[in-house]
Amino acid sequence: MTDSELWQAVLNGDEKAWETLVRRYKALVYTVSTRAGLSMADAADCFQQTWMLTFQNRHKIKEPSRLSAWLVTTAKREALRLIRKANQINNVPLDLDMICDQKLPDEELDQLEKQAHLEIALNDIDDRCQRILRTFFYSPEDKSYEEIAEALNISPNSLGALRRRCLEKLKQVLIKNQYLVERKDD
Amino acid sequence: MTKTHLTRLQIIQAAKKLTEEFKKHLAECSECRDLVHFFSTFPVAGQVLLSEPPDSWTQKAIVVGKIPEKEGILGKFRARVIFDSWTTPQPVGIRGENGLSHRRLRFECRDIIVDIRAEKQKENWLFIAQAASDTINEILLKLDKRTINPDPDGLYQWTAKRPPKKITLLADKNEIELPELSWKKPRKK
Numbered sequence A: 001m002t003d004s005e006l007w008q009a010v011l012n013g014d015e016k017a018w019e020t021l022v023r024r025y026k027a028l029v030y031t032v033s034t035r036a037g038l039s040m041a042d043a044a045d046c047f048q049q050t051w052m053l054t055f056q057n058r059h060k061i062k063e064p065s066r067l068s069a070w071l072v073t074t075a076k077r078e079a080l081r082l083i084r085k086a087n088q089i090n091n092v093p094l095d096l097d098m099i100c101d102q103k104l105p106d107e108e109l110d111q112l113e114k115q116a117h118l119e120i121a122l123n124d125i126d127d128r129c130q131r132i133l134r135t136f137f138y139s140p141e142d143k144s145y146e147e148i149a150e151a152l153n154i155s156p157n158s159l160g161a162l163r164r165r166c167l168e169k170l171k172q173v174l175i176k177n178q179y180l181v182e183r184k185d186d
Numbered sequence B: 001m002t003k004t005h006l007t008r009l010q011i012i013q014a015a016k017k018l019t020e021e022f023k024k025h026l027a028e029c030s031e032c033r034d035l036v037h038f039f040s041t042f043p044v045a046g047q048v049l050l051s052e053p054p055d056s057w058t059q060k061a062i063v064v065g066k067i068p069e070k071e072g073i074l075g076k077f078r079a080r081v082i083f084d085s086w087t088t089p090q091p092v093g094i095r096g097e098n099g100l101s102h103r104r105l106r107f108e109c110r111d112i113i114v115d116i117r118a119e120k121q122k123e124n125w126l127f128i129a130q131a132a133s134d135t136i137n138e139i140l141l142k143l144d145k146r147t148i149n150p151d152p153d154g155l156y157q158w159t160a161k162r163p164p165k166k167i168t169l170l171a172d173k174n175e176i177e178l179p180e181l182s183w184k185k186p187r188k189k
Helices: A004-012 A015-035 A040-056 A064-089 A096-103 A106-123 A127-138 A147-153 A158-174 B008-016 B020-028 B030-041 B053-062 B096-101
Strands: B075-078 B080-084 B102-109 B112-119 B125-132 B139-142 B155-160 B167-173 B174-177
Touching: A004 A015, A004 A064, A015 A040, A015 A064, A015 A106, A015 B053, A040 A064, A040 B053, A064 A106, A106 A127, A106 A158, A106 B174, A127 A147, A127 A158, A147 A158, A158 B030, A158 B112, B008 B020, B020 B030, B112 B167, B125 B139
Parallel strands: B075 B174
Antiparallel strands: B080 B102, B102 B112, B112 B125, B125 B155, B139 B167, B167 B174
């Protein structure tokens, strides 16, 4: 199911759809919460409050295909609120813009969001393709094509075509989920 | 004969910058071309940036969507004690039981600060509480079986024979539970 479909189900009161969404994006929200430099207790608060606010404001989310961006923004705001509070308690003067730039730069948040999308799409394709693509994506950088073929127990002659088909499947899922814009020359 | 393909490192490099050598290979190898194109769109492929939260955190987030709204409660939080006069050493010169007929407590949860002052009278305990928050306007105080509304000055006042076992705040559809405290007087050392 796409994020938009899941979101519609959440709006209809489907608890299972909410659980699926939490499981889909928990690593993304967690990573934003922990990268902000919060204590574990505050990071837990940030994580929980992000989901709470998302659920409370579920009728306000007009573009559910941008749900991951909503989650990232909410987690970032919550993290900054907690940083501000911690600094007030400790009487530390702070520059929130500086904190934003240093701890949670937009470019990095964008990369985190993209990795979440990639993981969601990878989990949505068949096991064999997942295995092939994960090996290409995450094996040590210096591994040769032949070594990867051997690790996968696939003939090097057929691996290229297989990899291509799997990549196509992955792209289709990314496009269906609106994580990737279809290009004419794709 | 096995066709030669770019290594993973070369694919990552080609996605960042196409050298003449890479261009030449990609012109002849559509399989590598596809992968390089993908890596240039998704440079995160090949990086592990995300980490998983503890299971307990995930379960709590799942529960957020399970609480029926008709109950009006969206989430449960637990406050922590940040000051307790009974566990704080008394200033020099103050001693004996006097300090134990009064108790001052401060709790904190999110941006809510709750101060409670308890005073032992002849038969009863008198409680005066105050809750402050920058974001929440209406906070109700729920004792074991009763709910206390703030008076016009924003104070919650009540008397009871015994201190309450459980105090909960109802704040903006969130339930904030204050930790249970022992009301047995601490022994003198």
